[in-house]
Amino acid sequence: MNDDEKFDQWLVTAAKEYHRPPDDIPRQAMWEAIEGTLNGARVIPVAQNGWRRWSTPLSAIAAALLVAIGVGGGYWLRGRNEPVAPTSVAATPSRSPATNGTLDVALQRHMADAEALLVAYRAVDDQTDAHVRSWARDVLGTTRLLMDTPAGTDPSRRRLLEDLELILVQIVQLPDSVSSDDRALIDRSLSRDQLLTRLRTAIPAGIASGT
Amino acid sequence: MGETKRVTEAELISQAANGDRTAQRALYDAHVDRVYRLAFRLAGDEDLARDFTQETFIRAFQRLRDFRGASALSTWLHAITTTVSLNGLRRTRRIGARETAIEDAESLGTERRVADPDLRDAIRNAIDRLPEGYRTVFVMHDVEGYTHEEIGAALGIQPGTSKAQLFRARGRLREMLAPFAGAWSA
Secondary structure, three states: OOHHHHHHHHHHHHHHHOOOOOOOOOHHHHHHHHHHHHOOOOOOOOOOOHHHHHHHHHHHHHHHHHHHHHHHHHHHHHHOOOOOOOOOOOOOOOOOOOOOHHHHHHHHHHHHHHHHHHHHHHHOOOOOOHHHHHHHHHHHHHHHHHHOOHHHOOHHHHHHHHHHHHHHHHHHOOOOOOOHHHHHHHHHHHHHHOHHHHHHHHOOOOOOOOO | OHHHHHHHHHHHHHHHHOOOHHHHHHHHHHHHHHHHHHHHHHHOOHHHHHHHHHHHHHHHHHOHHHOOOOOOHHHHHHHHHHHHHHHHHHHHOOOOOOOOHHHHHHHOOOHHHOOOHHHHHHHHHHHHOOOHHHHHHHHHHHHOOOOHHHHHHHHOOOHHHHHHHHHHHHHHHHHHOHHHOHHHHO
C-alpha cells in the first residue's frame, strides 16, 4: 500500500468523528414542528443565530437612513430655491437596502439569462439536449453564488432564486432520453411557481441575457 | 421482499402527496435519521440540523406531487437536504462555529488512531477550511458513505465532477494535515 492509499484509508476512519451526530435524534420534536407548519401554524426556528437576530434591526436602520437621505435631500433642494426637476422613475423591481448597484445589475442579468434558458428548455421537444443541460448547470452555479450575496437576502428575490434553483436541479438531473412524464412534471412546477412570469417581472427593460 | 417494500413506499408517497398525515409520518419515520445525519454532518450544530431537517420534510411534502419516481425517494430527499443545508449555512455563516460532540464518540471502534485531541481538532479544522463544494462531497462520500452517483444527483453535478472534487479535497486535507503524517504512515 503506498502513502496515498494509506492516507485515504486513515482519513476515512478519522473523518467519521467529524460533526458526529448525537445518538438521540429529536424525531418527535421535529415532527411536531413539521406538522405544525403543514397545518398552517407559524414555525419559530430553533436556531436563533446572529444573522437572524441582526437582520431585522439592520434592515430597519438601512430603511431609516434611506428615508432620512430622501427627506434631507428634499429640504436641501428646497432650501436652494431651485425648481426640482420631475424625476423619471422606471418600473423597477423593489430594491433591497442591502444590495448595491453592481450586484443589482449582476442579478438582473442573471435573471435574464435564466429566463432565456427556461424558454430554450421549453422550446426543445422530447429530448433535452446536452447544451441545455450544460447551460442549466452553469446557471445553477451562478444562482447559488448569487444566493450567497446581499442581493440574495431580499425575501422575494431569495424565494425566486430558491425556486429557480430547484427547477434547475431538476433540469440538470434529466436523463438523456427524457420521458414526457419527466418534462410534464417540470413544466407543472414551472407553471405552478409562475417562475417565468416572476423572472420577467424582475428584469427591467433593456437588460438582456448575457449569453 | 424488496418489491413489496417498494410498492408500499410508492403507495405511501401517493397518499402523502394527497396530504395524508399518517402516510407522511410513515415516510418521515423511514427517512428522518439519514436526513438528520446528513444535515448535522454539514452543519455541525444541533439547532441548525433540526431546522434543516424540518425544512427538508416541509418542502418535500409540499412538493411531493413533483416527485418523478425515477430515482429513489431517499435520493430526492437528500437532494433537498443538501440544498436546504447549504443555503442555510450560506445564510448563517456558522460552519464549524460550535464544538461538536466528538468527545462523546466513545461508541466508535476507530478511536485508537484518532485519540489525540490535537489531531481531532486539526482534522475538524482542516475539513471546515475546505471550499464548500469539496467539503460537501467529502462529507457525503468519505464520512456518510454516499456513492458518487448519489452525490451527483443530490448536488446537480456529474459523478465525474464529484470524484474530481473528492480527489482535490483529499489532496488539500493531506497538505493541511502534513504535520501529523506519522498518524497514517506508521
